[in-house]
């Protein structure tokens with residue numbers, strides 16, 4: 164498959180071109196694909212166009228839900244869980260008709276900037292969830308602020324320790340970028356994260372943007388961690404349900420619905436479905452979104468020096484924020 168459209172720079176308006184000419188510029192870890200720094204974060208040019216489209220035209224409805232994340236930190240899982248929580252009850256009579264059994268979570272909860280708004284200012288949003296619409300995004304909170312400033316919509320942010328996210332991203336890119344990755348160096352990729360010059364980076368500013376928003380407005384933004392979901396899934400999914408104003412009833416809990424939803428959205432279940440073994444979105448194959456799903460897989464890929472470097476950077480950047488990753 165070729166490089167996804169959101170990584171290219173061939174579909175931007177003159178206005179966006181003018182903007183880019185005034186921004187700090189750099190290249191990605193391959194030294195090939197362009198990055199520009201808009202309001203403190205690095206984007207490929209087409210993605211910046213999508214972000215501007217979102218900023219200027221996307222206005223969520225009060226009941227909408229946005230699943231936000233830095234790439235490879237649990238997006239697919241959270242999209243599935245959010246969808247399953249909000250839409251539960253609809254498929255009790257025919258559980259075999261549940262949309263998560265026949266459609267990938269990225270179809271049911273589509274990305275704003277790299278999908279719906281990438282090439283258009285006013286996409287058709289009528290088919291995305293009913294009555295509550297659900298969207299995904301990788302942009303930092305600052306970039307959403309304009310869109311959501313008058314809306315009590317819910318923002319679900321999922322984060323993960325950076326070491327696992329880097330490894331997950333590297334392996335994912337080696338799958339979807341295939342020949343474009345020929346000769347790519349993991350060391351250079353790793354360094355780009357440490358410098359913060361990476362797609363949607365710097366990571367620490369991304370997580371901090373949502374962390375602070377969740378502290379300031381806990382009814383509007385929830386901050387979740389991949390590691391917590393792995394460690395105590397029942398506690399975390401109930402926390403999420405309450406935040407989304409659809410807490411589990413006693414009856415639901417007694418009937419085992421919490422575990423049913425967790426099972427439906429589990430890596431094992433989703434990755435074995437035909438709908439997730441075939442098909443693609445934005446030139447990314449669905450099957451590549453599912454891998455090990457473990458905490459601490461970085462130990463198999465990072466040297467102890469690399470691990471220390473990330474730990475030191477994160478310690479410095481998050482100091483005083485109250486946010487910690489294991």
Ligand code: PAP
Pocket residue numbers: 232233234235236237238239240243327330331332334428429430431433452453454455456457460
């Ligand atoms: P995205 O940002 O490109 O959408 P995202 O879903 O955030 O990707 O990240 C993929 C990671 O989540 C993979 O982690 P790994 O490489 O360390 O294995 C993938 O395995 C994991 N993942 C995907 N679906 C699930 C799930 N249902 N439960 C737990 N982990 C999952």
